[in-house]
Amino acid sequence: MKLLYAPGACSLGIHLLLEEIGAPYETEAVNLREGAQFAPAFTALNPKSKVPTLVRDDGSVLTEFPAIAFWLARTHPAAKLLPEDAEGQARALEAMDHVVSSIHMRGFTLMFRPDSLAPTAEPEAAKARGREIFTRGLEVANQALAGKDYVLGDFSIADAALFYVEFWGAGRMKMALPANCQAHYARMLARPAVQRTMAAEGLEA
Ligand SMILES: N[C@@H](CCC(=O)N[C@@H](CS)C(=O)NCC(=O)O)C(=O)O
Incomplete structure (x- = not known):
């Protein structure tokens, strides 16, 4: 591969x-x-x-x-990156779609490319709206993490998706993540596989 x-x-x-x-x-x-x-x-x-x-x-x-x-x-x-039952698999897809389609593609994209969908005379307003969507998306993820170490309880592909937007928020933009997301981000950073990946990409948390 x-x-x-x-x-x-x-x-x-x-x-x-x-x-x-x-x-x-x-x-x-x-x-x-x-x-x-x-x-x-x-x-x-x-x-x-x-x-x-x-x-x-x-x-x-x-x-x-x-x-x-x-x-x-x-x-x-x-x-063991995915539950075996249909419910667990659907939940993993649901969580990943929320990250990719909303937090990333709408929120983050609007923050950094305010004219990505159409030219705008108000780029600052578009950026602020992007930040709102990004922040709100992380708050939703934060609620879903309550009482759990990982998005579905056990580590899964959904955590890999949440991690990249947490990295954008905390690592790149130096934003304060909501508490459960911050704990999830720290838990992810402690995983040897994540550490090897960060090192391979030359990234710092
Ligand atoms: N829907 C795509 C989104 C992928 C995406 O937006 N990738 C960005 C980097 S995070 C990219 O390749 N951007 C290059 C470009 O838009 O020119 C997915 O889920 O993989």
């Missing part, structure tokens, strides 16, 4: 899942700032120009965080 990733991007969550699994994999850094995701070598693999992009051993390509995480968990059951 080969993961195309960008240091500190949402691909961080998939990177750490590969470390948790422990099967051999390669990585290739994609320089998003230089627009490498639009170069033909990349779009030939993923015409959506996004990381994470996973090239599997048979050469086929899988994209979109929840799909990659779900596939990794299902194909590596020994790593």
Whole structure:
């Protein structure tokens, strides 16, 4: 397997899942700032120009965080990254979709690219709205974590998703996370697989 990733991007969550699994994999850094995701070598693999992009051993390509995480968990059951029952699997997908679609794609994106959907005459208002969505999303995750170490109780792919937005909030933006998210972030950072991933991407918490 080969993961195309960008240091500190949402691909961080998939990177750490590969470390948790422990099967051999390669990585290739994609320089998003230089627009490498639009170069033909990349779009030939993923015409959506996004990381994470996973090239599997048979050469086929899988994209979109929840799909990659779900596939990794299902194909590596020994790593115990996903509950076995339908309810638990649906909850994992629900939590990941909330992170990717709302906290990341609406909140974080609006904060840093206020004109990403349409030109706006009020970029500061759009950024503030993004911050509100990001913060509100983490508050919802915080409530769901009450009384639990991990999103579903035991560690799962849902934690990898929550971790990357916690890293963006606490690590990059130096925001105070709500208490349960802060404890979850610290718990994630204590995992050897997460530490190896952070080191490999050159990141500091
Ligand atoms: N829906 C996608 C989102 C992926 C995404 O937004 N990736 C960002 C990095 S965090 C990216 O590749 N951005 C490059 C670009 O938009 O040009 C997923 O779940 O994987």
